[in-house]
Amino acid sequence: MLAMLRRKRVNRSWAGDIFLFLILAAVGYFMAMPLVFVISNAFKPINEILKFPPDFFVHHPTLTNFSDLYHLLAGSWVPFTRYIFNTFFIAILGTALHVLIASLAAYPLAKRRFPGRGALFGIVVLSLMFSATVTQITNYMTMSWLGFLDTHLAVIVPAIGSSLGLYLMKQFMEQIPDSLLEAAQIDGCSELRIFWSVVMPVVKPAWLTLIIFSFQGLWGAGGAAGSMYIYSEQLKTIDYALGQILAGGIIRTGPSMAATLLLLTVPILIFVLSQSSVIQTMSTSGMKD
Template sequence: MSAAAKLLRGNKINRSRAGDLLLFLFLAALGYFMALPLVFVISNAFKPINEILQFPPKFLVRNPSLNNFTDLYNLMSGTWVPFTRYMFNTFFIAFIGTAGHVIIASLAAYPLAKRKFPGVSVLFTVVVLSLMFSGTVTQVTNYMTMSWFGMIDTYWAVIIPAIGSSLGLYLMKQFMEQIPDALLEAAQIDGCSEYRIFWRIVMPVVKPAWLTLIIFSFQGLWGAGGAAGSMYIYSEQLKTIDYALGQILAGGIIRTGPSMAATLLMISVPIIIFVITQSNVLQTMSTSGMKD
C-alpha cells in the first residue's frame, strides 16, 4: 500500500451506518421543525374562512380554495391608487436602496480593509459602535436629517438611510480583509489602477459577501414599507404595498382570509431572492486558500 493510500485510510472518518442514519434523522427532524412556520403560512393562505376560524385550529388545509386571493384582489382593485403603483413603489425603493447600499458599502470598505491611513482604526470603531443602535433609536435623527434636505414625502427619505446603514460596511470590510495582499500587489505591478483592482479583482472575490448583503438589505427594505409609509411618506401614490395592505386589511375579522393571502405574497418575494442567490452565497472564495 502506498504512502498516500495509507494517509487517506488513516484520515477516513470512522462512523457506522447506524450513526449516519441517526444523524440524517436528526437533521431531517430539525429541518422539518424549521419549515413548519412557512408551511403554516402557505396552508392558511388557501384555507376557507371557516377553516381559518376553526377551533382548535388545523395545521394543514382540508379544502383548498383561492377565495382569499380573489378577495384580496377585489379589495386592492377598490383603492383609488392602482395596485401596480404600490408594487412599483415597493420594488423601486427596495432595488435602488439595495443597489446603493451594496455599492457604497463596498467602496467605503475597500480602503478601510486594504489601505493604511491616519484614523482608519477610529473610523472603524465608529462603524462598530453604530451597530449597537437599533433603527428605533435613529428614527428621529433620520427624520430630522431628511427634513433638512427636503426629502420628506419622497422615495429618498427611505432609500438614503438604507444606503448609509453601517451593517454593509462592517460586513464587506471584514470579508475584504481575507483577500491576500499579494494578489492586489501583483495587480498593481501589472499596471492596474485602484478602481480597476476594486471592480475586476476585489468585487468578484467577495461575491458571496455582497450577495449575502443583497439578501439582508432587500429583505429589510421590502418589509419596511409600513413604517416608512407612516413616518416618511405621506402621499398615497408614493406609499408601498406593505402599507397599503395594512390599511386595507385593518377591517376586522371579516378580512382574515385576504390577510392570510397577503402574508404569503409579502414573504414570497424575499424567499425567491434568497433561492436565486443562495447557491452563490454558499460558495467559497476562489482565493480562500491563498496566503501571503
C-alpha cells in the first residue's frame, strides 16, 4: 500500500501542477471577462459608457444607472412587481414540469423494453436538430389551436416538451444497473416507488443540470415570447418590459446596462447554488454491477 502511494506521489510534479494551474487560470480569466465587463458597465457614468475605445473597468463608479432605471420602471402603468412575478412564475413552473415529465418519459425508454422503443428515441434524437427558431410557426399554430395564446401556458407548454431534457435523462438512466431495480422489485416496490426513491436520487446530477439549462432558457425566453405569444401588458415578463422601456435612444444606455446586470443575476445565482451539488453528485454517484 505504501509503495502504491509513493508511486502516485512520484507521478505528480510541482512543475506539472503549476502548469495545469496556469492553464486553468487563463481559461477562467477569459470566461469571466464578459461577466466582469457587464458588472463594470452597470456602474459606469454615461461618459465612460460612450467612451471610445471603451475602458474595461469603471473609473468613477456611480449608482445613477440603477436610480434612473427605477424611475423609468416606476412610470409604467403595470407595476414592476407584476413583471417580476410573471418571469418567476414561467421559469419556475416550466422548469419543474419539464424536469418531471422528461424524467417520467425517460425512465421507460431507458429501462423497459416495448415495441417501438427505438423508433421513439430516434424521433427524440432527430428533434434535437431543430432550433427554437425553426419551430416558432408550428408552436404558434399549436398554441392557437389549444387556446393558449396570450397566456403564460403559451411559453410554458413548449418548454415542457423540449426533447433535450428527455435525451439527457434517458442517457443518465441507462447507466443505472438493472440489478438495482430488480432488487427494489423483489422488495415489493411499485414502478412509481422505484422511479421516485431509487432512480431519481441516482440521476441527481442529470436533473440538477437540467434545472440549470431549463431555468436559464425560460428566464431569457420572455422577450421573444412576449412579442409572439403574449399580448397583454400585465402578462409580460421582465426582460420584455425592460426592452420596451429602455428603447428610448442613447440617453437610456446607462439604465440599459443596469438592467442587463439585474437580468443576469438570477440565472448566475441559480448556477452557483447548483454547481456544488452537481460536482458532488457527479463524483459520488458512480455505480457498477
